[in-house]
Amino acid sequence: MAKPKYLECNLCSHQQPFEPFVPAICKNCSSQWLEARYEYNAFKRDILRGLPNRPANLWRYQDVLPLENPAILDLYPAGGTPIWLSQRFAHNLGHDRVYIKDERYGPTSSFKDRQAAVAVAAMVENNIREAVIASTGNAAVAYAAACARAGIKLWVFMTSLVPQEKLREAALFGAEVIRVSGNYDQTKQIASQFAQRKNIHLDRGASSIPARESMKTIAYEMVEQLGWRAPDWYIQAVSGGMGPLGVYQGFKELFEMGLIDRVPKLAIIQAEGCAPMVNAFKAGKDVADPIIPNTSIIILSTGDPGKSYTYLWNLTQKYGGIMESVTDPEAFAAMRALAKSEGMAVEPATAVAFAGFEKLSREGKIGKDELVVINCTGHTFPVEKHVLGDQWAVDVHLSKDQSPAPREGLQAALENLDEKTTAVLLVDDNPDDALLIRRLLESRKNYRVFHAKDGWEGLAMARQKLPDLIVSDLTMPGIDGFGLVEELKLDPRTQHIPVVVVSAKDITEEERNRLNGQIEAVYQKGSLPTRKFVDQVINVIEEKNEQE
Secondary structure, eight states: OOOOSEEEETTTOOEEOOOTTSOOOOTTTOOSOEEEEOOHHHHHHHHHTTOTTOOSSGGGGGGGSSOSOGGGSOOOOOOOOOEEEOSSTTGGGTOSOEEEEEGGGSTTSBTHHHHHHHHHHHHHHTTOOEEEEEESSHHHHHHHHHHHHHTOEEEEEEETTSOHHHHHHHHHTTOEEEEEESOHHHHHHHHHHHHHHHTOEEOOGGGOHHHHHHTHHHHHHHHHHTTSOOOSEEEEEOSSOHHHHHHHHHHHHHHHTTSSSOOOEEEEEEEGGGOHHHHHHHTTOSSOOOOOOOOSOGGGOOSOOTHHHHHHHHHHHHHOEEEEEEOHHHHHHHHHHHHHHHOOOOOHHHHHHHHHHHHHHHTTSSOTTSOEEEEEOBOOOOOOHHHHOSOSEEEEEOOSSSSOOOHHHHHHHHHHHHHHTOEEEEEOSOHHHHHHHHHHHHHHSOOEEEEESSHHHHHHHHHHHOOSEEEEESOOSSSOHHHHHHHHHHSTTTTTSOEEEEESSOOOHHHHHHHTTTOSEEEETTSSOHHHHHHHHHHHHHHHHHHO
16 A cells, blocks of 8 residues: 555645645645655655565655555556767766656657556546646646546646647547646636536646645656766656656655665756746746746646746755756757757756756756756657647637636636537538538537547547437447447446437337436428428437536
């Protein structure tokens, strides 16, 4: 069993029970930084024995991850990424002991795969079947992949400034993508309010214990890969800062177990156009003032880091460290240099970290003889438009620029989003009938309409999309409408979705009895004009929404 023994406040040392998805707030002093505590003695004994029979991924360290019983879960693989000694990039700067922790080797090629693996495993353990996340890119893609494997419906909110390839990649894994025309902080706000309105689980990032704890596996891995040595410096580019916060929890645990002789110094690197942490650090402040992002590296565009900065600032004061920024052109130059010297294609956020290392090296702030690890946070691939078609995202407009949206604007956007995200699944082997119903639905409101060509495809799409209503033909090849309805009602994920059945033939009394209590309504093709039939379908949707 790996469930934490308790949570301990970082400020007042108060201890309280662990609750996986309740915001971690100290009940004694109201601090928002609580740390999970485990049974470390048994884990240390296993480490000293070489962690026998453990997988070569983050679940190698499951004894210090917040799950009740990981062994019974179908765990999503992440972590276990390689560490490379820089052969030319760092050598050209006079360094011979610079290592690259290469997180491109995760399932979706970024370090956020770790966060998604642990957070989604915790969702599965707690029977959460639908979730919302706001992201600047990597986390959305990682969660979309992990949720696809777990059968969890995911709503992804991303600013429209994120590269389209990132948005398409999340959609490829089946996530419902909401594209917000505002900055990341606005996107987080509307995602939170959407989750609250719909009563859906919201992933809270740095304030979520499962998400934050996942990142400490980076520290465990790099220390083990370096022969149970701690580096002198750990360097990472940050947006909100959750990554290094989690990593340093791992360093602290290793130090407290006596497995390393020091906690490394921390170098936080930000894009100059969005560097609230760096601004505060250089001003000697322990609280960062929010800014409006002005960088083309959108994945690092968190303008308000909140409490995360204060916790990172505390780490630099306790263990040593620095915060520095680099320009976008400096980051892109580092990206090209890294490709040419190490043969590594990295994302712009990773390039920010390497540009920061270059800057700190030239200024003499990192010594030539010091052992350094730089987090290569990710590398992604594009998803071509023709793979997904046109209906892969919903647009929500908050403001034309990056300025904060007024409250009434957010309210209007949420109301518009409620309408736009109403999804209808049509299951019909007659494409002409399905197309007519689809066009009539879309002409009435901004419904998202999906079409399955047979019962088996309809069942798969229903489980993935979890639509608000299913309209199904009765006579289809493969599994017919009767079988589809029965399968839907047997599955806890889909049993509450209302179903409207349409038949081209007369339905016998026996068939009506078979459907009785399983569906909202049954209609015979030709008994109603198609427009009136669509009106009745819309009434079913509206009645469902009123009940919620």
